[in-house]
Amino acid sequence: MAKEPGKSVILDAAEKVFALKGFDGSSMRMIAGEAEVAQALIHYHFDTKEKLFEDVVARRSGAINSAREKSLAMLRAGDAVSLEALLEAFFRPNLELGHDTKGGGHYYARLLATTASANDERSVALTRKYYDPIARLYVAAIQDILIGLSDQDAVWGYLFAVGIALTSMSKTGRAAGLSDGKCNDDDIEEILIRNVTFAAAGLRALGQGK
Template structure:
């Protein structure tokens, strides 16, 4: 039974509206620049309800990140586990697809606000403040370790040190491609199509796989 199964639908809708609004406001203004008043206005509710459901801005920010990171990590694990089911030994590109796809597809999902989380995640992942470091460690490091272990299991000669570097470079690529910017189309004079998610993922996994294999050959 899900945690929200006993919560009335109206309350679920209100909480979702607040989370969606907060995601957009945090993405636009950062944590420090965002206010609960601005979030309440965007959610078409009042600040009192925000404090009722989420206590304060800090807890609301954590809830925004946790909602999306949980979804991303769950899908990544499902895709990864399917590759290794029944003793399977996937190609590195297949494993990287399982890593990249949930992030990039979410970032391109403007209908459900994924593009806002794409912008917000860049700030969190690159942030040096204690809040960002704590969130990244808690929400993404456990899954990151699983993927590093998986990479080590299928790439001969790769040390954990190089696997960690390779994974982090993959994260950088994923973050840069998560939101549609049309820059690839501009730089290629229209040859690249930034709205083609399959092409974006295919190019990214090939690029990252080449880098990881090169690290193993050092």
Template sequence: MAEAAPARRRIGRRPATDGVSTQERILEVAGQVFADHGFVAASLREIAEGADVTQALIIYYFGSKQRLFETLFKRRGLEVSRQRQELLDALLARADPPTARELVSAYLRPQFALRGADPGSRAFVRMQARLHHEPDALALRLRGEVYDHATRNYIAALERAVPGLNTANAHWRMMFAVGTYLYMLSGFDRLAELSDGRFNTEDTEEVVRRLTDFLVAGITAPGG
């Protein structure tokens, strides 16, 4: 009697472990690799080895390294934008109009909440900090698709909330705010070094409070 032919596995697939699906395992490992090296320097080989799958399986699920990167970035980034919009909608639904401080705080908090979340969220924070080193076309498109809608709504709300804030200043000052908070999220700030260890950015609540103070002062400053 002839022996039965062995069952074929799908392209390079290895069984999931610990209840985590293969796709989720790939995404978890890819997030750490992209956070460590950036999009350009990251390799599918390193991701495949870390996830215990073949490179062919990564291509099967995600199509390419760029699409894998975009999937990761959009999954976390769109959630940040959704939370921002929900907070803004709640402020605008009140009888009393929101203050500049309330708007700035609502804009910042979904991003800074990621600092104390799961490893995948913290990896996303580092991916985001590296985005300005990535190819311009990729970085600009991702920022636009993920963040522009909610950010434009916050700019409009700030223009209404701050007396005398014209459209030009509202846009300029929001861009300065975005650059400042991204730097503070990057993990590369030099506060401890410059203060000889007297101050640091480990306490997220303190970072958000002090950053909000600074940004509100800049956004509401006269002139411009």
């Protein structure tokens, strides 16, 4: 479809395999098998395994972050933005990504959750590069709504929201298991409203210093 069909096929396969097995648990042979191409073709297009991984992250994070920037800008263009609207703009893209089984987004959601929680140099460097800039925008937006919220409270509160998003976005089945089936991993709106309610109350409480 694109000028280089081979590249996107390989990226899709790599995204899936990396998500399921992690960076070190994935081999170029597995990815080549999943993509149904020769192993050497991956090296031709992406050179090394490291660069392939970064290209997987770059492709998705670009799309997510530009969507977020756009909705952030739209929200802030109007006046009197509600905290709930801001948080919904934050949580929804993650949740939709985690439930996108057709476009393969759910694989990236898994990969993202793992990368953001890992502490190896590669994961930390990628998080810094691809996710810290948008994080700063959100922290500033939160402080514009909750006037007087300290920098510490805003940053910690934002990071807590990230933690909530990461545990909610992938369908792990843990909520269903712990609730004996009463929680439904598939229902985005069920999760989203709780994400927003919980995080909004948490952020406001930080601002009230209690």
